[in-house]
Amino acid sequence: QVLLQESGPGLVQSSETLSLTCSVSGGSISSYYWSWIRQPPGKGLEWIGNVFHGGSTNYSPSLKTRVTISLDTSRTQFSLHLTSVTAADTAVYYCAASPGHTFDYWGQGTLVTVSS
C-alpha cells in the first residue's frame, strides 16, 4: 500500500512560483510513475505531469512551459514547481502513483489559492 502526502504553502502570490512536495511511503520509488494532478474548485481533473526514477519527465502540453517535476529518491519524495501563477492555477493539487497509466494511489490533496 503506497501512501502519499502533499505539503506546501496554501497561498501563493500571483506571478510567483507554486512549490509542493509529495512524501511517499510504503512503495518502491523505482516502481511507479509519480504524477501531479490538479482540480480547480468545482471543476474536473487535470493531469500536470509525471516523473519516473532516473528523472525522466512528461508534462501536459498546456503547462509544460511553466512546470518542473523532480524526484528525490534519497528522501522518497517528489516535487512540483509551477512558475508565473495566476488565479487560474487555484486548485486542489493531488500527487498520485501509477504503475503505468492508471493512478492506483492518490494523496489527500492540498488546496493552493493564488492571491493577487
Add this chain to the structure above:
Amino acid sequence: SSDLTQPPSVSVSPGQTARISCSGDALPKQFASWYQQKPGQAPVLVIYKDTQRPSGVPERLSGSSSGTTVTLTISGVQPDDEADYYCQSADNSASDPVLFGGGTKLIVL
C-alpha cells in the same frame, strides 16, 4: 481529437442500473480507467484496463468497451454511489500523454 467526453450528469433511482459513458478517439488504442470521487475526497480507482476491478471494489461496478466508447455500469445503485465519476486514458501522441474526461455526476434520486 484527444479529448474524452462524458455526460455532465446521470440520474437513477435506488436499485436501478446506472450507465456512464466516455467517448474518445484514443479509446480503441488505449485502456481506460474509472475513478469515483466523493465531495472533499481524493478520487479512488474503481475500474482499470477497461473492465478490471481493483480488490475491494464491489462487483456491482463493471466496465465495458466498444470502439470509441467505454462505459461504467453500476448495478443496484445505492445512495452511497452518488459521486462524480471520471474516465481516464492515455494518448501516445506526444501532445497529450494522459487524458481525463470532464466527469459525470451520478445523482441517486
